[in-house]
Amino acid sequence: MKKNGGEEAKVERKTVEKNRRMHMKSLCCKLATLIPKEENKSSRDVYNPSDHLDQAASYIKKLNERVEKLKQKKIAAMKTQGLDKDINGAKMKDLSLPVIEVRELDSVLEVVVVSKLNKPFMFHQVVAVLEEEGALILNASFSVVGDKIFHTFHSQAVGSRSGLEASSLSERIRELVL
Known part of the structure; x- marks a missing residue:
């Protein structure tokens, strides 16, 4: 009787693990579709999740760098217009209001x-x-x-x-x- 219960648990664990792997594979494929074609350096048709993860990580880093550059550009533009902001960008210097x-x-x-x-x-x-x-x-x-x-x-x-x-x-x- 213990033998049957052990085999059922083993089959159930295999099924759970198989479902987990399939779910991870579908998530990796979804992530790969979100990477722009010029960033997707994988010329092979072979699915390699680690390549996709590396590409996604580098793409996210590039996006973060771009956001920082744009923030700096915005601050510089606002300074030239007399709309200085503090470091957090939360408070504008009062113009002579009204x-x-x-x-x-x-x-x-x-x-x-x-x-x-x-x-x-x-x-x-x-x-x-x-x-x-x-x-x-x-x-x-x-x-x-x-x-x-x-x-x-x-x-x-x-x-x-x-x-x-x-x-x-x-x-x-x-x-x-x-």
Whole structure:
């Protein structure tokens, strides 16, 4: 009776081991398909899992080096634009916030306001200023990125006025935001 139980356990272990090997082989094949063709140096049609693992490891190392180079390039580009970051890239140096840009194009006016998250202003107040200056709001939106709020207003001159005064608008909005 013990002989039968021992043989069944041996057959079961062989089956488990066979399934494990088949699973590992399928995972290695899947890994091999993820390696780009130019990285896959195996010219042979023979399946060799250790070659695939070596190629995958070297490819991952190349990708890591590329990521580091791109991070350095990004930091250098941000420094040239005055957007220095700390080493972890977590905190941007404050520009002289708030930033207010008023752009005119014929009768269309675009107002962009960038302010700090901890010093918000009322969105509707800018809309009211634009309407008081004779603008019809076409589109208004805002988004929060990090610790900054980006507001964008698109408006058009309405009525008999030929255009909107960009400088007076800029000053009135600056008073609201500060």
